[in-house]
Amino acid sequence: MKKKMLLLNTTVLLGLGGVLSTPTYASTIQDMESQKSQIQNQRQDVQSNIKAASDELTRLQAEQDQMKAQLERLTIAEEENNKKAQKTEADIKETSKQVEQLEKEIKLLQEKLEKRNDILKDRARSLQESGGNVEYLQVLLGSSSFGDFVDRALAVSTIVDADRGILKETKNMQDELKTKQADVKSKLASLEDMKAELDEMTVQLAAQKKQKDALAKELKDKEAKNEELKASLQAKDSSLANEQSTLEQNIKDQKAAEEAARKAAEQAAKQAAKKAAEQAQKAAAAPAEKADSSSAKAEAPKASSNDVAPTSAPAPKASNVVTxxxxxxxxxxxxxxxxxxxxxxxxxxxxxxxxxxxxxxxxxxxxxxxxxxxxxxxxxxxxxxxxxxxxxxxxxxxxxxxxxxxxxxxxxxxxxxxxxxxxxxxxxxxxxxxxxxxxxxxxxxx
Missing domain, CATH: 3.90.1720.10 (endopeptidase domain like (from Nostoc punctiforme))
Structure with a gap:
């Protein structure tokens, strides 16, 4: 009798073991977990690339904003320099007119001085022919230039009043000529400086225009690359989202199937055990043995993280005129x-x-x-x-x-x-x- 009961119990346990093991589902879950792990690793790589691309987009946007600001500054500078150039051109034209007028006045003064010179020569010649003062003639004839001649003549006390008046007037005209000549030289020097400034500004404008055009082209190229990068990132993000959604649904479905199979197996096991116990009781008239089942609980490892607060360097502060x-x-x-x-x-x-x-x-x-x-x-x-x-x-x-x-x-x-x-x-x-x-x-x- 005891042998028969042992054999029956063994048969029941083997049957329960076969129902609860469900090797087909275990193999499917293992494959799914492996696939999930691979996709998670792949997603981490993609997310890392997305972050790097996002950082690059941020950097490009900042550079783009900086270029736009520089273009605005160059536009303002170009407008201001054009105004300066126009004003300088107007000043040059006005100064040129003044110089032309001074040159005309100088020419008239020179003609008057030549006439005065002829008059003085005639008076000196007449004085010599009429037996004039020898000292007076020696002083005049010893002059080294016309200006010296006028200065000597004014210094001689024996000059007649008429001659003295002519000489004084001539001296005043000569001084006026020197003053106007100095004015002309000053105006011409100023005109040359303004012309040099205008030439320099022309070079500056050309350089700034070239720089602005180069910046505009660079900005356009970077904008195109920025759009391409943005489109590529969006495509990758969409593909990753679809793959993640599909995986999550598959895992959800598989877990639901696993849970349904587990419950069905438990129900079948209970029914089989109940039926076996009834048969055992009938056969041996002995109390049925109850089987205890235990389940192991997997303790999920606790993730630990060390959060370190980022530190930022103090804002640079200009300490001297050099920096x-x-x-x-x-x-x-x-x-x-x-x-x-x-x-x-x-x-x-x-x-x-x-x-x-x-x-x-x-x-x-x-x-x-x-x-x-x-x-x-x-x-x-x-x-x-x-x-x-x-x-x-x-x-x-x-x-x-x-x-x-x-x-x-x-x-x-x-x-x-x-x-x-x-x-x-x-x-x-x-x-x-x-x-x-x-x-x-x-x-x-x-």
């Missing part, structure tokens, strides 16, 4: 006569002297009224020192369209920072090339 202007490098434009209003400064529109004035004002040094600052006022603003003793912070001067036509701030290492016509505020090398040729040795220490 205070670095903020304008790549963010400014050269405007002849610019930088003398708050609007110009806000838009980064400087010329060389206004930039130097602004830089020193940032460290508490006043270089005089902003509206009248120029290279001429700056070269007298401090103490002249030898170029061999030059140190950072000193003002350095260059002969460009005129003597001391450009000024900058020495930063050391043979370089200076200043508002250059083709680049705006920039650091340039004065130990070689163009600026070495233009440096005139003038150094001013503030």
């Amino acid at each position: 205070v202007g670095n903020r304008w490098i790549g963010n400014s434009a050269y405007v002849f006569g610019g930088g003398r209003s708050q609007s110009d400064i806000s838009h980064g529109l400087f010329d060389c002297s206004s930039f130097v004035h602004w830089a020193y004002s940032q460290v508490g040094v006043n270089l005089g009224p902003l509206g009248s600052v120029s290279t001429e006022t700056l070269k007298h603003a401090g103490t002249q020192v030898s170029s061999s003793q030059m140190q950072p912070g000193d003002l350095v001067f260059f002969d460009t369209y005129k003597k001391d036509g450009h000024v900058g701030i020495y930063v050391g290492g043979g370089k200076f920072i200043g508002a250059q016509s083709s680049t705006g505020v920039a650091i340039a090398n004065m130990s070689s090339g163009y600026w070495k040729q233009k440096f005139n040795g003038r150094v001013v220490r503030i």
